[in-house]
Amino acid sequence: MAEKALRFFRPFPFGFGLFYFWYSMVNLVSKCLDVVWITPGYGNGGAHARRPMGRFPGEAAFSMDQHDGLLSEEDRLRYQRSILLEGFGPEGQRKLRAGRVLVVGLGGLGSPALYYLAAAGVGTIGVVDGDRVDLSNLQRQILYGDGDVGQSKALAAADRIRRCYGSVAIIVHEGRLTAENGVGMVSLYDFVIEATDNFESKFLVNDICVGLGKPFSHAAVSGYYGQAMTVVPGAGPCYRCVFGNVPSRDAVISPDEEGTLGMVAGSLGAVQAMEAIKYLAGVGRLLVGRLFTWDGLTSTAREVTLPVEPSCPVCLKS
Ligand SMILES: [Zn+2]
Numbered sequence: 001m002a003e004k005a006l007r008f009f010r011p012f013p014f015g016f017g018l019f020y021f022w023y024s025m026v027n028l029v030s031k032c033l034d035v036v037w038i039t040p041g042y043g044n045g046g047a048h049a050r051r052p053m054g055r056f057p058g059e060a061a062f063s064m065d066q067h068d069g070l071l072s073e074e075d076r077l078r079y080q081r082s083i084l085l086e087g088f089g090p091e092g093q094r095k096l097r098a099g100r101v102l103v104v105g106l107g108g109l110g111s112p113a114l115y116y117l118a119a120a121g122v123g124t125i126g127v128v129d130g131d132r133v134d135l136s137n138l139q140r141q142i143l144y145g146d147g148d149v150g151q152s153k154a155l156a157a158a159d160r161i162r163r164c165y166g167s168v169a170i171i172v173h174e175g176r177l178t179a180e181n182g183v184g185m186v187s188l189y190d191f192v193i194e195a196t197d198n199f200e201s202k203f204l205v206n207d208i209c210v211g212l213g214k215p216f217s218h219a220a221v222s223g224y225y226g227q228a229m230t231v232v233p234g235a236g237p238c239y240r241c242v243f244g245n246v247p248s249r250d251a252v253i254s255p256d257e258e259g260t261l262g263m264v265a266g267s268l269g270a271v272q273a274m275e276a277i278k279y280l281a282g283v284g285r286l287l288v289g290r291l292f293t294w295d296g297l298t299s300t301a302r303e304v305t306l307p308v309e310p311s312c313p314v315c316l317k318s
Contacts, residue, residue, distance in 0.1 A: 171188075
């Protein structure tokens, strides 16, 4: 695996090891926070999601009925600039309205991704994150403000999006996505944004999505650099095809020891939202089999072709 990683990352101006190092401490801390913040009973991945305009989880039964995709006159005005796009038009907008996207992780990547998905008019958006807002998050996690410190990220994010885009149905899955609740949760959606900050979660999202045949967008950031790829099961390599297995803890450095800028995560989060929009609307070319990298320090974008790994256990099983 190490040789494979080096092969893929040799062309980059940064080491693959940085990504390994970057996630370790957040993972450890997140696991500790799990014990405190997970709301009991979220094991089925849907029962506690709330109705579109509800205020607290469990307040009322929610419906995952797909939006009919019909556009009102207000919609046609609101999304005018999207509808004007060649190849997109009202049909593309209707597809977004009927689309359901799950955003896993509401940090530096998930913040811009969620904003753009909601602003673009995706009809139903699920959010999942087990953490609470920390003061040190505000430098890059633009969903939150001073008054959100100490609050549940999932609830604070949903509240922010509802106040900005009232016609979008936001479904809150409070707590972390786990092996137990993940299949039920992911199966409710058409596309997944993998915006987590630790390797365990990234591999878990991959394995669940590939197993269910659900497409998803992966992204990660480290320092001034970021990367993104999209997995469409059966159409190209998955995350495990490229990155193998969860690295050992001693091969990973704490993200607290490495700085980053919000704009780097913001750029990659926007790429992820764009992938979701392209998939739902059926336009453009997805980052399937391609790793997009962004060096914010030199404003350099690169692309590396990614092959399918014939012995990938997840792809072989699905
Ligand atoms: Zn694979």
